Amino acid sequence: MDMLSFVRDFNLLLAVILTLAYFYQLVYLVIGLTRRKRRALEQEVRQHRYAAVICARNESNVIADLIQDLKRQNYPAELLDVYVVADNCTDDTAAVSRKAGAIVYERFNKVQVGKGYAMDYLFHRLKAEGRTGYEGFFVFDADNHVDPNFVPAMNRTFDSGKYDALTSYRNSKNFGDNWISAGYGLWFLREARFLSGPRMALGTNCHVSGTGFLVSARLVEENGGWPFHLLTEDIEFSVNCAIQGKRIGYCEDAVIYDEQPVTFKQSWDQRLRWSKGFYQVDFKYGLGLLKNCFKGGRRGFSCYDMLMTVAPGMLLTLLGIVFNAIVLVACLNETTYMAKLVIDETMGFLGMAVVNFYLGLFLFGVVTTATEWKKIQVAPAQKVLYLFTFPIFMFTYVPISVAALVRRVEWKPIYHGAKGSLRAQE
Incomplete structure (x- = not known):
C-alpha cells in the first residue's frame, strides 16, 4: 500500500468511527428541536x-x-x-x-x-x-x-x-x-x-x-x-x-x-x-x-x-490531526509527484478538520441560542456575537486535553462574585 492510500484509509477510518459512535446524538438533536414541553399534570404530590x-x-x-x-x-x-x-x-x-x-x-x-x-x-x-x-x-x-x-x-x-x-x-x-x-x-x-x-x-x-x-x-x-x-x-x-x-x-x-x-x-x-x-x-x-x-x-x-x-473522542480527533501533521512535515522536503499528492491530502484533511469543527460547533450554538433565546438574558446583539466565539472557546479544549494527559492536576478555587452577574444586577 502506498503512502497516499494509507493516509486516505486512515482518515476515512477515523471519520467512520467517530460518525458511528456519535450518530445517536443526531437523534438527540432532532428530539431537542421537535420535543414540546410537557404540561405538568394536575395531581396530588406529597411534599x-x-x-x-x-x-x-x-x-x-x-x-x-x-x-x-x-x-x-x-x-x-x-x-x-x-x-x-x-x-x-x-x-x-x-x-x-x-x-x-x-x-x-x-x-x-x-x-x-x-x-x-x-x-x-x-x-x-x-x-x-x-x-x-x-x-x-x-x-x-x-x-x-x-x-x-x-x-x-x-x-x-x-x-x-x-x-x-x-x-x-x-x-x-x-x-x-x-x-x-x-x-x-x-x-x-x-x-x-x-x-x-x-x-x-x-x-x-x-x-x-x-x-x-x-x-x-x-x-x-x-x-x-x-x-x-x-x-x-x-x-x-x-x-x-x-x-x-x-x-x-x-x-x-x-x-x-x-x-x-x-x-x-x-x-x-x-x-x-x-x-x-x-x-x-x-x-x-x-x-x-x-x-x-x-x-x-x-x-x-x-x-x-x-x-x-467520558470516552476520549477528542483524542481520536487529535490523533488524526497529529498523524496528518507528521506526514505533512515528513513530505515537505520531498519533490516527487507522490509526495505532492500526500501533502495535498494531509493539508486538505487538516483544513477540513478545522472548518468542520468550527461550523459544527457554530451550528450547535445557533440551534441552542434559537431554542433558548428568551432564557439567555443578554442583548440580542450579544447573543449573535457569541455564536461566532463559541467554537473558539470550544477549540481551546484541544490544548487543554493534551495538557491534562501529561500534567498532574489538583483542585484550584475559582473566584466568584462577578460584578456583571445576574445577582449583581438585581
Missing part, C-alpha cells in the same frame, strides 16, 4: 423532606445570597434544611453562612481535598448525629442563584418514585460578561436542551453536572455516603449510577443560575481539572461501562451513552 448541601471554600462574598434563595423557596420551610460545609476556609464563610440561617460544619483536611470529600464528610456527620429524616439531598455550589420554584418543581418529579437522582436546567448568572462566560453558558444550555431533555423523553439516564442536582437519601445510604472523589465527582457518580442501573432524571422546570469564569486562566484551570477528571473516570470505569453496554435495554444504552460522554 418530601430535603436537605440542601453547599460545600464552600472561601465563598463569603456570595454564599449568603444562595442561602437566602433557599430560604425563599415556594416550599414549606420546615421541610427544607440548609447545610454548609465550610471546607478548609481561611475567610469568614462559616460565620456568614450561620448568620444567613444555615447549619454549618467546618472541615479542615489538607490531604483529602475536594467537593466529594466534603460531601462524604457531611453525610457521615448527619448519620452520626441522627439527622436521618431526609428523603433527598440537593447539592449546590455557593455561587448559584436558585429560582423560587426550584424545590417544588424537583419535588414533583422526585415524587414519581422513578428516579434515584435528578438534574436541573442550568442557566448562567453572567452569560454576557465576555466570550468565556458565554461559551460556558451555551454549553450548559445545550446540555439541558439537547442531552438531558432527549434522554428524559427516551427514558434513558441523564447525568448530573456539578450543581443543582438532587440525590435520594436511599441512594446515599446504599453508597455508604459519597464515595466519589475523582476530580469530576459528578461524572463519576453519574457513571456509577449507569453501571448500577440507578436512574437519573431531568426536571426542566427546576432552574438554577450558575456563575461562570471570566478569565482565561481560571477557565483553563477549571477545564484542565474537568479533562483530567474525565481521563480518571475512563481509567476507573471504562471497562465496566463497556461490559454493561451489551446488557441491552435502558441500562445498556445508558452505559453506552455515558461511555461516549
